[in-house]
Amino acid sequence: MWTIAKLTFKEIVSKRIFLITMMMTAVFLILYGVAIHYAVKDWKSFGASTVDQMMQQQLFSSQLLSIGLYFSSFIVALLSILSSVSAIASEIDSHQIDTWLMRPITRTQFLFGKVIGLGGLLIAYAAFLFAGIIILHQGIGGEVVSLDFSISQIVSASATYMLQPLVLVTLGVMLSSRMTTLNAGIVLIILYGSAFIGGFVEQIGTIMEKGALVNIGIISSLIFPVDAMYRKMTVFLFDTADNPVSLAQQGMFASASAPNNVMILYTIMYGCIALAVAIILFRKRDV
């Protein structure tokens, strides 16, 4: 199992797509840093004195951070999808899998190896991005935009953030153990896209107080709970008990309607079930 995990990890790292992603990530982080730098420079010249301005400043700052996190979670999701849908299907296509599976390991071990390898890599990547954005935001932004986060806020937010690639990987591997790479990719992208749009619809619905829209959003996050996890993450990060106005509830990338904690449990269950289905499908399959 660990051998397969190690190989899977190394394989992705050795691929060009990973190199490109890393380069794009670097570009993104640099751009983000530059953007914050200039935003803060403008802001500083105003200065904040009244309570109202203080509030505005905090809101502005949380918006900046949300944008960064939103986009980064999108990159993580994309990398998760691209790397997981081919995990099994492409190896079956090329018959590479034959010589691995004829070794004294079970199919379940092989599958777990794949998920651990992919999941490990993506968690590491997500952690890196998350930390990078927070550090850039707090560091370059300096006093002006810095928000007070407690350790527990950071921990629970980043854990929720990392749940997203994990769910994508388990589902991707599940699809990949039954379908071709292309079909699995299409299905997963459609699922991800609808969760994405469902999320927006739900936010709009909440603001406009349209129940139907909210329900669409809820259903879409039940079908695929990645977007809900992003929303949950912003709630963890921005909401503090003593803050009268929820920062999480402001703006496009934030969460006007907050998923509750059951949703986290649901997401974890979702991943586990996807994994179980993957094992059942893969064990019976002729390769």
Place this chain on the structure above:
Amino acid sequence: MNVMEAKGLTKTYNGQAGIRNVSLEIEEGMVYGFLGPNGAGKSTFVRTMLGLLNPTSGEGKILGKPIGTPESREKVGYLPELFRYPDWLTGRKLLESHAELCKVPIRERKKRIDEVVDLVGMTGRDKEKIKGYSKGMSQRIGLACALINDPKLIFLDEPTSALDPIGRKDVRDLMLHLKDQGKTIFLNSHLLNEVESVCDHVSIVHKSELIVQGKWRELMMVEAQVEIMSSAKAESTKLDFPDFVRNVERKEAVNGRSKALYQLKREEDIPRLVDFLANHKLPIYEVTPVIPHLEDVFMHWVNEKERRYVDHR
């Protein structure tokens, strides 16, 4: 104990083709040839034995363990016919990974890898990426991979398909070497001469069915054929051949020598024919037994089987 056995093993693809109802037993140290034309079901059988395909019915055992379990694959090596290895790895890293999966003790790994790399003639190239290997080199590294865990039973599915004549000879020598070490080899092939020099037992598969199995000599000498070179002049005399000569096919004369192909009933008829010709004062320059074409052998056993089937009714 049998190294490998199958009882009524069947694998069909949606009820079609594949391989049907194979029963066989292979003892330790045998080199077993699984012979059949393209599409006969050879690869299907091997892949089912290795648990890559789920059998439709029947059962199989490797080293006493039921197929499909990890235990059954512990002491097994396999070279697939469509060999593809992760091309981003080096040959050596590939072997290391396989050694790890087979739980070769860490201390022995390096030595073991050096051994198999040397055995397949890849010394010096093993640190290159597989991406840069030629097809023949990939097949060699595949062979090394099949041997990394010092297996008792080795499945080779057309192991020389990508090799040049020298490579083919190397593989034949390698198989003989493994045979000397007491390994059991299961060789899939459609080339008679590949099987001939190494296999003691063979089975013949044709259109998804195992038609016959037994010792190589017994199966191949279904009809003895000899080519006899004589002088062109002598040939012109029409002889009245005895019964055991089924057919005589004359070939054109070159340089005053003529050749004829004699089809006999059995191998023992060869000396009788030579006697007969000598008694009739025919000068004999050369007697060459002719190995029949695989197709002929197939057809012989296919017909035989059908005849027996009719007889049994």
